[in-house]
Amino acid sequence: MKAIVYTEPNAVAVLERDMPALAPGEALLRIDASGICGSDLHAYHGHDPRRKPGLVLGHEFAGTVVASSDESRLAVGQRVTANPLVTCGHCDYCLQGRENLCANRGMVGMSRPGALSEYLAIPIRCAIPIPDALASVSAALAEPAATALHAVNLTMRALARPLPEARVLVIGGGAIGMLAAALVRSYGCGEVQVAETNALRRASVTRHLGCDAVDPLAGPLPESAFDVVIDAVGAGATRKLAIAAARPGGVVMHIGLQDWASEIDMRKLTLAELTLLGTYTYTMADLRATVAALERGSFGTLEWVETRALSDGPAAFADLAAGRVAAGKVVLIPETV
């Protein structure tokens, strides 16, 4: 089978790989659609010590079951997406339903072969059936959409007033920023702004989300003006921007993690009673809720998602790395589909 393999910094290649073996408790999927994540690009640049050369990348996918070790739990022919986090299932975090914090977790496209491939083996307990009305390309967005949903959930718990009353700033018009902005709008937020430095992506935000898109480099954003600031980039400059833009009593949600060394304005955080939150991935419950929300259209039409053939993967990585792609998400479709 063909797979997109990270070969060395700034290079991926379409290589021939053995078909995955069917292990007990697992199912074998033919991949129908598989997204390229910002973290795959991070690996591509050689910036992720956990993703080493030789690894098949990708962890955002939809597929069709072609073999199952337990047909009573997951039948051949069923379309599924899946939780790429493979957790232990018995530590305190897993038992509390906070399995994204499990210390013994593995991950598809990191500790296991990834989904930018023609076939993939996954544990049956990680699989989530795709409703008939939901296209596979949309279902492949469940993973980043669940990251946005989990973050918005945590934000809502920290807010003093209901979310629809909030003025929201989303920093970053990549997939997570787009999905978070679409979700808060579907929850009833009227005032949602997206800050994005790439002009192609600003145009995509305005066109597909109907949100106000601003270039944070063109002029200063209003200070202390937003009840909620979602940093979907996670760099020193965006963290500074997020704290500055948050209104007293506001919530700053940190989703992206481009780098982590930062000086935080602790004076403002303290005097303005800001809540600064971190978030990591999602739980199985978030993923199931996300698949339902995708079917309902809570993340919008997803027309901004670009699809390409799996064999175009290396070109897609190069285009994404060079900022030549307007879409916040590129989804690859294997030629076997």
Ligand SMILES: [Zn+2]
């Ligand atoms: Zn991802």
Ligand SMILES: [Zn+2]
């Ligand atoms: Zn665990």
